[in-house]
Amino acid sequence: MTIKILGSGCINCQKLEENAKKAVEELGLKDVKIEHIYDLEKIVEMGVFLTPAIAFDNEVKAMGRIPEIEEIKGWLRESNQS
Amino acid sequence: MKRIIFGIILIFLILGILVGYEWYGAIKKSHLIEKGIYPKEPFPITPGTPWWEIPFLTLFTYLTKAWFCLGMAFLIAGAVQTFIPKEMIIKHLGRRSLKAYFIAAFGGPLLSVCSCSIIPLFAAIKKRGAGLGPAITFLLATPAINPTAIILTFSLLSWKFVIGRIVLALSAAIITGAILEAIWTTEEEKAGVLSQLKVEYQEKPLNLKEDLKEWVLNVFDFLKKILPLVLLGIFIIGIVKIFLSSEVISKYLGPGVWQTALASIIGVVMYTPTLVEIPFVRELLILGMGTGPALAFLLTAPALSLPSILGVSRVINWKMVLNYTIIMWFLGILGGTIFSFLVPQIILH
Numbered sequence: 001m002t003i004k005i006l007g008s009g010c011i012n013c014q015k016l017e018e019n020a021k022k023a024v025e026e027l028g029l030k031d032v033k034i035e036h037i038y039d040l041e042k043i044v045e046m047g048v049f050l051t052p053a054i055a056f057d058n059e060v061k062a063m064g065r066i067p068e069i070e071e072i073k074g075w076l077r078e079s080n081q082s
Numbered sequence: 083m084k085r086i087i088f089g090i091i092l093i094f095l096i097l098g099i100l101v102g103y104e105w106y107g108a109i110k111k112s113h114l115i116e117k118g119i120y121p122k123e124p125f126p127i128t129p130g131t132p133w134w135e136i137p138f139l140t141l142f143t144y145l146t147k148a149w150f151c152l153g154m155a156f157l158i159a160g161a162v163q164t165f166i167p168k169e170m171i172i173k174h175l176g177r178r179s180l181k182a183y184f185i186a187a188f189g190g191p192l193l194s195v196c197s198c199s200i201i202p203l204f205a206a207i208k209k210r211g212a213g214l215g216p217a218i219t220f221l222l223a224t225p226a227i228n229p230t231a232i233i234l235t236f237s238l239l240s241w242k243f244v245i246g247r248i249v250l251a252l253s254a255a256i257i258t259g260a261i262l263e264a265i266w267t268t269e270e271e272k273a274g275v276l277s278q279l280k281v282e283y284q285e286k287p288l289n290l291k292e293d294l295k296e297w298v299l300n301v302f303d304f305l306k307k308i309l310p311l312v313l314l315g316i317f318i319i320g321i322v323k324i325f326l327s328s329e330v331i332s333k334y335l336g337p338g339v340w341q342t343a344l345a346s347i348i349g350v351v352m353y354t355p356t357l358v359e360i361p362f363v364r365e366l367l368i369l370g371m372g373t374g375p376a377l378a379f380l381l382t383a384p385a386l387s388l389p390s391i392l393g394v395s396r397v398i399n400w401k402m403v404l405n406y407t408i409i410m411w412f413l414g415i416l417g418g419t420i421f422s423f424l425v426p427q428i429i430l431h
Contacts (some may be wrong), residue, residue: 007202008201008202020160034256040201040202040205040396040397043202043205044205044206044209044210046205047210048202049172049202049203049205049207049210050168050172050202050203051202051207064168065179
């Protein structure tokens with residue numbers, strides 16, 4: 001699975017990327033990649049209109065806010081079970 | 083109780099306290115002046131003040147004058163962020179219609195998104211939502227009339243500028259959006275194939291403890307992001323003040339149509355961090371700026387700046403950007419000139 005961070009590269013988006021990295025690290029997930037998407041065309045195509053946003057593959061989890069590490073961990077656990 | 087209703091009550095409560103405080107202060111001051119007592123400026127700048135003290139004195143003067151209003155403004159901005167669901171507004175921008183212009187103009191300011199988030203939202207409204215016109219309206223109205231800017235305008239300038247600013251910014255944003263739509267949208271786009279902005283919106287119940295916590299966090303977030311820029315901006319105004327004389331200001335920015343045109347174009351080119359345009363205009367008004375140029379500047383300075391123009395050029399054709407810049411410049415002149423007839427002079431206190 002790939003975690004996608006969508007945002008134009010402002011401070012908020014970087015903070016979100018950091019949180020996502022920490023969440024993956026703390027859970028010790030090796031097969032999860034993190035990708036940062038800067039391209040506006042692609043961001044809009046994914047149906048995102050508020051940045052920063054976070055998506056697991058193509059499923060948008062949150063937009064327009066910075067989810068806490070714990071919240072991201074929760075999503076990771078959920079998607080690992082299924 | 084619904085979350086949004088609680089939020090609206092909270093916002094009006096803070097607004098009431100602020101207006102009460104400001105008016106009480108103004109009435110007290112005018113009573114003193116009637117008795118012949120002129121309240122002393124805590125940090126006066128006189129011709130004998132050493133030049134290097136001027137930026138500091140300017141900053142201190144603003145801090146004593148505006149701390150209450152700034153505090154209240156941030157409380158309100160945080161409440162808007164916490165309690166007004168963005169999805170509710172954006173949902174209505176998903177359809178190509180006349181209504182979308184009004185939602186974009188009135189709702190944009192309520193979104194109070196950070197400046198780096200405006201451009202993605204603009205792109206989304208244009209491509210997947212209501213189309214080019216409302217997207218432009220959103221882009222131009224949002225920075226000019228967000229709640230914080232309105233409150234600071236009320237406190238540092240006057241309620242007349244608040245009304246002038248709201249009326250001009252809303253109408254200019256809608257007119258510019260509609261003109262761009264008419265020039266640039268092709269027939270097949272008008273048929274409405276674009277409308278696909280999907281927004282899910284769930285109403286959250288009010289959870290007083292959690293929501294108030296989120297509110298406080300949002301207020302601190304705004305303070306952290308905006309306050310340093312505002313303080314720096316005011317300090318720079320203090321530096322600029324060293325070089326400006328009232329002769330220069332009344333010549334180039336005094337009352338008059340040409341001066342309004344100049345102020346309007348300065349607003350386009352100059353980058354003013356959010357909220358800083360207000361103390362800047364206050365200083366210029368004290369030095370003899372006309373009310374027309376002041377309003378024109380208040381329209382174009384927040385809505386247009388070179389960095390935002392460059393950012394938007396990545397999403398739409400630069401010719402469109404040039405188009406809307408020129409239209410806004412012209413509307414700034416028109417609005418400023420009308421305003422200068424209605425409000426020829428303003429007394430700041």
